[in-house]
Amino acid sequence: MDGFSGIGKILIFFGLIMIAAGIFLYFGEKFGLGKLPGDIYYKKGDFTFYFPIVTSIVISIILTIVLNIFFRK
Structure with a gap:
């Protein structure tokens, strides 16, 4: 099961990147x-x-x- 923890960390990292990109796109025009x-x-x-x-x-x-x-x- 050690292989899945590495994949889990990668998925969490890319999920956070997607959330940050969404916030940036949503509020970017205001700035x-x-x-x-x-x-x-x-x-x-x-x-x-x-x-x-x-x-x-x-x-x-x-x-x-x-x-x-x-x-x-």
Whole structure:
């Protein structure tokens, strides 16, 4: 049964990541995420294209810092 405890820890970790991502997506717009300068937004008629490049960079930097704090050896 030792093999299952490792899988259980992995599932809990990914579950916490999913909860954090859900909270971030739900409340992110209130803090200005998704509408940062540099995000690409193009609308013409019925066509809308949105690519949040700067928001993606900010999220990447924040995740890099947080994961380095938790998983530093």
